[in-house]
Amino acid sequence: MNLTRRDFMSIMGIAGSTGFLSPAAVASSWGSGKDPYEVPEYGNVTLLHITDTHAQLLPVWWREPGTNIGTRPQKEWGITPHLVGNAKLAYYDIQAGTPEGYALSCMDFDTLAHKYGKIGGYAHIATLVKRYREQVGKKAILLDGGDAWQGSATSLWTKAEDMVGAQNLLKEDYFVGHWEFTYGADRVEYLLKHKLQAKFLSQNVFTIPWDEPVFDPYAIHEVSGRKVAIIGQSFPFTPIANPAYFTPKWSFGIHPGHMQKMVDECREKHHADLVVVLSHNGADVDKKMASQVNGIDIILGGHTHEIMGPKPVMVNKTLIINTSTNGKFLARFDLDVGKGKLNGWRFHYLPIISNMIPADPEMVDYIHKVRAPYAEKLAEPLAVTESLLYRRDNFNGTFDQIICDALREEMDCEAAFSPGFRWGYCKLPGETITMEDVMGQTAITYPQVTVTEYTGAELKNVMEQVADNLFNPDPYYIQGGDMIRVGNIQYTMDPSESIDKRITDLRVGGKLVQASKRYKVAGWGAMNPVEGTPVWDIFAKWLRSKKTVSAEPRDLPVLTKNMQGNPGIAFPKEYDL
Amino acid sequence: MSNMMKRREFINKSALGMVVVAGSSYLIPGIANAANVPGWPAAPFDAKVLDKAMEASIKTTSVTTSPKVHLTAPTIAENGAAVPVTVDVDYPMDPDDYIDTIYLYIDHNPTPLASEFHFTPANGRAYFQERVKMAKTDHMRVVAKTNKGVLMASAPREVKVTIGGCGG
Numbered sequence: 244m245n246l247t248r249r250d251f252m253s254i255m256g257i258a259g260s261t262g263f264l265s266p267a268a269v270a271s272s273w274g275s276g277k278d279p280y281e282v283p284e285y286g287n288v289t290l291l292h293i294t295d296t297h298a299q300l301l302p303v304w305w306r307e308p309g310t311n312i313g314t315r316p317q318k319e320w321g322i323t324p325h326l327v328g329n330a331k332l333a334y335y336d337i338q339a340g341t342p343e344g345y346a347l348s349c350m351d352f353d354t355l356a357h358k359y360g361k362i363g364g365y366a367h368i369a370t371l372v373k374r375y376r377e378q379v380g381k382k383a384i385l386l387d388g389g390d391a392w393q394g395s396a397t398s399l400w401t402k403a404e405d406m407v408g409a410q411n412l413l414k415e416d417y418f419v420g421h422w423e424f425t426y427g428a429d430r431v432e433y434l435l436k437h438k439l440q441a442k443f444l445s446q447n448v449f450t451i452p453w454d455e456p457v458f459d460p461y462a463i464h465e466v467s468g469r470k471v472a473i474i475g476q477s478f479p480f481t482p483i484a485n486p487a488y489f490t491p492k493w494s495f496g497i498h499p500g501h502m503q504k505m506v507d508e509c510r511e512k513h514h515a516d517l518v519v520v521l522s523h524n525g526a527d528v529d530k531k532m533a534s535q536v537n538g539i540d541i542i543l544g545g546h547t548h549e550i551m552g553p554k555p556v557m558v559n560k561t562l563i564i565n566t567s568t569n570g571k572f573l574a575r576f577d578l579d580v581g582k583g584k585l586n587g588w589r590f591h592y593l594p595i596i597s598n599m600i601p602a603d604p605e606m607v608d609y610i611h612k613v614r615a616p617y618a619e620k621l622a623e624p625l626a627v628t629e630s631l632l633y634r635r636d637n638f639n640g641t642f643d644q645i646i647c648d649a650l651r652e653e654m655d656c657e658a659a660f661s662p663g664f665r666w667g668y669c670k671l672p673g674e675t676i677t678m679e680d681v682m683g684q685t686a687i688t689y690p691q692v693t694v695t696e697y698t699g700a701e702l703k704n705v706m707e708q709v710a711d712n713l714f715n716p717d718p719y720y721i722q723g724g725d726m727i728r729v730g731n732i733q734y735t736m737d738p739s740e741s742i743d744k745r746i747t748d749l750r751v752g753g754k755l756v757q758a759s760k761r762y763k764v765a766g767w768g769a770m771n772p773v774e775g776t777p778v779w780d781i782f783a784k785w786l787r788s789k790k791t792v793s794a795e796p797r798d799l800p801v802l803t804k805n806m807q808g809n810p811g812i813a814f815p816k817e818y819d820l
Numbered sequence: 821m822s823n824m825m826k827r828r829e830f831i832n833k834s835a836l837g838m839v840v841v842a843g844s845s846y847l848i849p850g851i852a853n854a855a856n857v858p859g860w861p862a863a864p865f866d867a868k869v870l871d872k873a874m875e876a877s878i879k880t881t882s883v884t885t886s887p888k889v890h891l892t893a894p895t896i897a898e899n900g901a902a903v904p905v906t907v908d909v910d911y912p913m914d915p916d917d918y919i920d921t922i923y924l925y926i927d928h929n930p931t932p933l934a935s936e937f938h939f940t941p942a943n944g945r946a947y948f949q950e951r952v953k954m955a956k957t958d959h960m961r962v963v964a965k966t967n968k969g970v971l972m973a974s975a976p977r978e979v980k981v982t983i984g985g986c987g988g
Contacts, residue, residue: 452902452951454904480896480984482898482899483896483897483898483982483984484984484985485984485985487898487899494898494904495898496894496898497895500892662985704983705983708982708983709983709985711980711982712982712984717895719895720895720896720978720980722896722984742957768985769985770983770984770985
């Protein structure tokens with residue numbers, strides 16, 4: 244295999260042959276002067292995949308997590324995607340400091356961000372998508388893995404219509420959902436029926452109590468004389484991770500048995516030559532599902548916002564990827580689909596580095612138009628940050644730290660909780676935080692701030708429950724968020740323990756928590772309907788009053804010594820390791 | 821009536837099967853008085869701990885698991901008050917050898933025996949779906965009994981009842 248420089252972040256393979264996932268197969272250089280986005284044509288079907296853009300129409304800063312600890316027994320740690328920093332670069336054989344290194348790793352983020360610029364942006368995605376469609380014609384299928392409708396002010400204020408417009412301009416073919424459902428079942432059904440041109444698929448959403456399918460489970464897409472089955476999988480834990488009252492009559496779940504039935508139906512009844520699952524399971528759940536369900540050729544994954552490229556993972560003859568978030572990557576599979584089987588494939592994991600891709604004028608105009616009514620409000624400067632602000636990390640991201648600081652001060656509480664969401668883009672040191680940035684961390688349909696008096700026992704239980712959602716060794720018990728963010732709460736964490744045993748030495752304000760004592764805790768994102776001021780108003784008010792903010796000191800846990808050397812931890816000193 | 825269950829028998833057996841959703845607060849009055857139904861197995865349904873409930877219902881606390889007994893339930897409950905459970909036993913329902921009874925236990929519910937369903941060869945298949953109430957994260961397990969008294973269990977299944985709220 245002889246890869247040239249322009250084949251960056253690309254890999255090819257012949258289905259069934261061995262050795263095609265060797266690190267040497269991944270080209271790791273760039274900067275040869277050739278166009279890095281030039282992809283040679285191959286095969287008779289091209290899949291283009293984006294996912295979890297979280298409604299970021301414009302390019303943003305996005306830093307990969309510094310902490311992404313795997314949940315398996317310690318000897319198995321270091322399995323993708325639970326690799327960070329230099330361990331991630333080494334696994335994919337990527338050089339630090341290159342554009343790919345910038346895209347894949349958290350190391351030297353601030354410096355590399357200044358060098359290479361922001362990532363994503365629908366106008367830049369559109370340019371690449373149009374280019375590849377022109378190249379391969381009708382062989383292309385564009386699939387959106389969900390979480391496109393939530394994460395920005397304009398998506399919240401237009402109830403996702405701004406994003407549906409952008410999806411239609413991209414001419415997306417298929418779509419699945421997660422945060423989409425937090426607009427409520429009626430709104431979802433209206434947009435899917437009357438506005439969105441892409442077809443929404445889900446094999447795992449059923450009515451309560453009669454278990455009838457809510458959406459079409461799959462579609463058969465004929466291309467180049469071959470039948471490509473696309474099976475949809477929406478986020479299995481939607482009514483658990485998000486308020487169930489938005490979709491009271493719909494039940495979700497993973498349903499591997501029903502998935503097998505759908506795969507068999509596609510193969511036997513429709514004579515599908517290729518079976519693709521467009522999934523919002525999350526990377527670990529996708530891997531387990533692939534081990535249980537036979538006959539899936541490719542899973543295009545999202546939800547957990549993982550870098551799971553440039554090499555696909557193979558489980559039980561199924562190729563699995565995860566395509567990051569915030570428009571950071573476009574994944575492209577070029578496939579040689581034979582009669583009833585996949586003969587060969589090429590995979591390209593393309594970082595959308597916005598400075599290196601011209602903006603598509605049609606999408607630029609559209610974005611300008613939908614933002615215009617809100618532009619003034621969005622631009623309001625609130626405070627300057629001294630720290631690099633980010634959210635994505637297993638424990639308190641710096642953006643969450645200042646949200647917790649704001650909640651404690653504004654609500655006069657000794658402690659604060661903030662949800663372990665994985666969306667929410669970055670701000671570089673010295674940048675001004677605007678109202679748009681505040682919304683970029685908080686734009687949800689259940690934003691009310693609440694003050695709760697927890698007993699010490701309840702406080703610990705909340706944290707143990709969330710920790711188990713993150714570190715349970717069985718992926719089917721993992722919802723996909725990160726650890727609950729805390730303000731003025733200190734603790735020691737052993738991720739390898741079981742529920743109720745992971746957290747020790749729990750303290751509020753430095754004092755050991757007493758089981759029966761009551762603690763006043765501010766929080767947001769309640770699971771039940773509650774009254775309260777939206778978190779963005781409280782956060783913005785606090786920022787205005789501060790003018791300059793810093794995320795120090797941080798309420799990071801101490802990690803137990805068995806975490807030493809874990810390839811999912813880039814900065815062990817942060818955790819006293 | 822070789823192929824059909826008598827209507828009275830059906831009602832009787834249905835009542836047995838439907839009786840208890842774990843815990844007692846959701847019992848509807850007519851069924852709460854099911855103890856008045858002739859043959860109502862009060863002792864196993866009243867037992868407060870798993871061992872006692874198993875002793876009272878199947879006369880043992882140890883049953884070998886069998887891959888034939890399929891218990892399907894969500895890994896994480898969407899609503900602990902109504903957890904959907906599906907039970908399916910791969911077993912021929914021959915006139916002289918069939919699944920006679922299926923017991924569902926939830927280990928730490930206030931009364932661990934959640935349901936007891938009776939079958940005849942006329943059912944064709946030992947299969948049912950129901951919804952059960954669970955107060956907290958727990959294991960559930962199923963025991964199937966043939967008409968000859970042979971017992972086989974499903975693998976225990978953990979269903980998490982959690983606070984949620986931190987996904988994605």
